[in-house]
Amino acid sequence: MxxxxxxxxxxxxxxxxxxxxxxxxxxxxxxxxxxxxxxxxxxxxxxxxxxxxxxxxxxxxxxxxxxxxxxxxxxxxxxxxxxxxxxxxxxxxxxxxxxxxxxxxxxxxxxxxxxxxxxxxxxxxxxxxxxxxxxxxxxxxxxxxxxxxxxxxxxxxxxxxxxxxxxxxxxxxxxxxxxxxxxxxxxxxxxxxxxxxxxxxxxxxxxxxxxxxxxxxxxxxxxxxxxxxxxxxxxxxxxxxxxxxGREPATLAVTAEAEPVLDGLVTSTRGGPATNRPVTGAVVEVWRVHPATAERIGEEPLHRETTGADGSWGPVTVAPDWSLEFVIAAPDHPVTHSYRGPYPRSSDVVHLRPARPLTAAERESGGGVLLFTRPRGYFGIPRDVVLVDGRQPPELRPGVAIAATATLRLPAAELGRPVPCIFNEERVVARAWPAAENRIAVAELTW
Missing domain, CATH: 3.40.50.1820 (Alpha/Beta hydrolase fold, catalytic domain)
Incomplete structure (x- = not known):
């Protein structure tokens, strides 16, 4: 198979x-x-x-x-x-x-x-x-x-x-x-x-x-x-x-495809250091969401798959301008709602790691946790404009770029509303989920 x-x-x-x-x-x-x-x-x-x-x-x-x-x-x-x-x-x-x-x-x-x-x-x-x-x-x-x-x-x-x-x-x-x-x-x-x-x-x-x-x-x-x-x-x-x-590239931009095909692996963060070893039995859903509100579009996900021994969760065909929500429910991990901007081209390395475990205090708070993360770089202050829900995250300090994740904790009354996350000219909108249900949200930058 x-x-x-x-x-x-x-x-x-x-x-x-x-x-x-x-x-x-x-x-x-x-x-x-x-x-x-x-x-x-x-x-x-x-x-x-x-x-x-x-x-x-x-x-x-x-x-x-x-x-x-x-x-x-x-x-x-x-x-x-x-x-x-x-x-x-x-x-x-x-x-x-x-x-x-x-x-x-x-x-x-x-x-x-x-x-x-x-x-x-x-x-x-x-x-x-x-x-x-x-x-x-x-x-x-x-x-x-x-x-x-x-x-x-x-x-x-x-x-x-x-x-x-x-x-x-x-x-x-x-x-x-x-x-x-x-x-x-x-x-x-x-x-x-x-x-x-x-x-x-x-x-x-x-x-x-x-x-x-x-x-x-x-x-x-x-x-x-x-x-x-x-x-x-x-x-x-x-x-x-x-x-x-031995020559200049013809373009520094990414040329979009009409119907990008996405696939990758679910890998583990359970019980120790993060690894790239595949997770069996993880359920992955891919939803199209509204880019301005992160509201799901449609009654059913674009794709749902339970990973086998190889950890593969796809493939799924999308459009190059769709914003997406990946839901990763892996055994012994928090259910992770990962919000991402459009994928202009196909990729078979859309690897999914569930987010970090929630603390007992976070789960008992009645609210939710949202992580804003930049995998391909760090947040540099004042080099970059970094805003989560309209504010610069207080944990980001001026100087050498050192942090790639910022954390927002929302009270129960604010769960489910759009949370805009901005890095310079890139914008991802996410929604927080109840931490009491062992759910965590991630707004992940592409560029």
Whole structure:
């Protein structure tokens, strides 16, 4: 059944691929690797931009690392977390799958944050240029996030066995593979001289804003962008495309399709760190909603599916201008009502994670909880306009962009009314649900 559904979706995506593009030489397949704790869905808008510039869908592959969070000690197994060697093994298998699928002997790879580590390791210790033509590392903490002795062998420690092995030579690049790094000027929370992200914000880290750079690589600075934006922003896409394609992209915008087809996986946040392992028995509904009020349109959802062993919840066909509500009812998780703006193009990485558990106080309050979240970047104050229900969230502080989620708690009397959530020019309207029913709402930004 899994093979049949996957084949059907790929067929639908192929039919929706752009037509009329000028004939070009074969384009290298591109592998996309997410960062610590993340999943393939973060590359969705980047994939759309590559497709809008004529890159065939079957030559683009965004992967899910099963246990995306790093261990506290890279050498010590830890439930639900992965070590550096495991990440490289997984990436090597994904790279071989992409080469086999496309018939190309060499591929390009793009990684965000931790996702750059296995790309470097693959190039340096798994054959280098023989299989990897380009390596693009976006916000990867190549010199570590800190150098603290009490967590000396955590993967992000500058003195970890892993980073000392990667950084111990006279150069950081590998013959036969072209390397590009993209970093912020000073707005990357994990490339800072002091640990502003920690409970000890004044503690020196031993690194600085230029920590993502590599000796021997092409190193570019994208001023003002944050830790995730240096991978997922349109400015980052332009540099990625130019480096791999050898030319400017024809467009930085996303070209809409007439009937986007959406699919993805439901994965777990239960009982520990978030993973990308599929959830069986989750019920997913997809509703069309009014963009101004989040009111459901129609008496029945567009789609309802109970996930099997593969975790797949789709596919569903939508229009490129529809606002949507995804309802994810997964065993032992809160029922999550995820409100999202339109999907202009097809995607098979619309992965759904239920929201965090509600606290006892939240469930007993009689009201509701709404999370405003930006998966592909952070909220920067005063760089960005961030408004939830007409107010700037009080937890957002000026300075380096550090938070990707804001929380609104509503009393019972205000449940069910529209709540506008604004990030610059992007707007998502959501509705809060009763926390007493173990329900939580999420307004999720696309861009």
């Amino acid at each position: 899994q093979i049949t559904r996957r084949a059907a979706l790929l067929s639908a995506l192929a039919l929706a691929a752009p037509r009329g593009a000028r004939a070009q030489p074969p384009l290298p397949p591109v592998l996309f690797v997410h960062g610590n704790g993340d999943h393939a869905a973060l590359w969705m808008t980047t994939l759309w931009r590559w497709e809008s510039n004529g890159w065939p869908r079957d030559r683009l592959m965004a992967v899910n690392m099963p246990d995306p969070l790093a261990r506290d000690d890279d050498a010590v197994p830890q439930p639900g977390r992965s070590g550096s060697a495991e990440q490289t093994d997984r990436l090597a298998a994904f790279a071989e799958e992409l080469r086999r699928r496309t018939g190309s002997p060499r591929i390009a790879a793009i990684g965000n944050s931790r996702g750059g580590y296995p790309i470097r390791d693959l190039a340096a210790h798994r054959g280098g240029g023989a299989g990897l033509s380009h390596a693009v590392l976006c916000g990867t903490p190549n010199r570590g996030v800190y150098d603290w002795p009490e967590i000396r062998n955590r993967e992000f420690n500058a003195n970890s066995d892993f980073l000392r092995r990667l950084n111990g030579g006279t150069t950081d690049v590998v013959p036969g593979t072209e390397f590009l790094t993209l970093r912020s000027d000073a707005n990357d929370v994990f490339a800072q001289p002091r640990a502003i992200w920690s409970p000890t914000p004044d503690r020196p880290t031993g690194t600085d804003v230029d920590g993502p750079e590599l000796r021997g690589a092409t190193n570019l600075v994208l001023p003002g962008l944050d830790h995730r934006e240096v991978a997922y922003h349109w400015r980052a896409f332009r540099e990625q495309f130019r480096f791999i394609a």
